[in-house]
Amino acid sequence: MKQRQIADNILVYALFIWMSVSLVMMFFYAPIESEMGIVQKIFYFHVPLAWNAFLGFAIVFFASFRYLATRDPKWDARALAAAEVGVLFTTLVLITGPIWAKPVWGIWWTWDARLTLTFVLWLIYMGYLMLRRYIESPERRAVLAAVVGVTGFVDVPLVYFAIRWWRTQHPQPVIMGGEDSGLDPKMATTLWVSTAAYLLLFTVLFRRRLALEHLRHELDEYRAQRDHMKGAM
């Protein structure tokens, strides 16, 4: 327990320093984009958040799978923590996206493959989190959530290809100049530093959420013991 806390503290300090460096790089090291101007800076928040959110959903899938195989509650807690941080990050992606899109594309939203996939993912994992709230028994909750965690992720490639193909058939409202094509080296470096910063943020939040779940679990056990003793008297 002691070691865990030390590790957590180190992670938080590292996050603080790394995130500060990443912010300084975003605004002072990376050049201002010639056409989009200052609003392009949101890219360094938006893209790392999206990548890490996808990582979170992949962890949900893996942890759900492991839970069904081992029935070890720690895998259920990991799936839950990853889903919550993943949904949080996806929410931020869906908020930062339109803020950037309005001045650059002239519209808040377009039903492009990546946008739609992100939105559908958000819906799937919101459903996952809501499902968990409506099941009382911890074991039932873990098993049923794992069923949805596995099935939902299997859907991701199908959603992506379906929407991508659907999009290419329909007229595109905006021209998407691929952001990764010909990215300035300084911008690329900043993007990677920022991605690492958000990976660190993901890790810190994930670990904190796990610790909280662990405490809840302990509390439930104490309560059960207390009720048991009351029953005995």
Added chain:
Amino acid sequence: MLRTAAVILWKDLRIEMRTRDAIGAAFVFSLLTMVIFNFALDANTPEMRRLAAGFFWVAFAFSGTLALNRSFALEKESGAGRALIFAPVDPAGVYLGKFFANALFLFITQVIVLPAFIVFFDATVVASRWWALAASFILGSVAFASVGTLFSAVAANTRMRELMLPLLFLPVTVPALIGAVETTAFALGGTASAAFWFKLLVVYDVVFVTVSLLIFEFALEE
């Protein structure tokens, strides 16, 4: 496994033949959705007719959820769900039986809604493309029933099961919905080719029937 599936399928068919709950409710709800579409979007314009396939599938996605909701609610209410868990049968067989029953109900609903849909939206099926319509109905029903049966079993265990099923089920069926809409649109003469969508539906069906078969035992246990 197949024997279990056949027994479950026969049981659900008999219940449905006597009550007509699932198909009846889904049919009326589909008509209702079409009426609402008409008021909300003024379906009598040529552009709207072009989007008829979309109307059909939206109506069907919602009414199908209604039918799927009943699938495990019956077992839950009567306590037969517990009996199914304790019965010495393969859970995959239970899934298959339920899945075939649901796919059949969904397909029958589509077939009886089709005439109303053709009348209301002035839709005409291109003569040489009836097979595409049939394919979109069959593959679409299978797609909805595959995830629908699994998630219906999941949702039946929650406090808010009528609410939970659409929330879980609809986002996951997005690829199947796109594929089915496009295949139906092709049958109605709206698009030139449906080969990709046909394949997508087949892939979706194979993937989700397989995944559901493997994972269903976890959704059933108590």
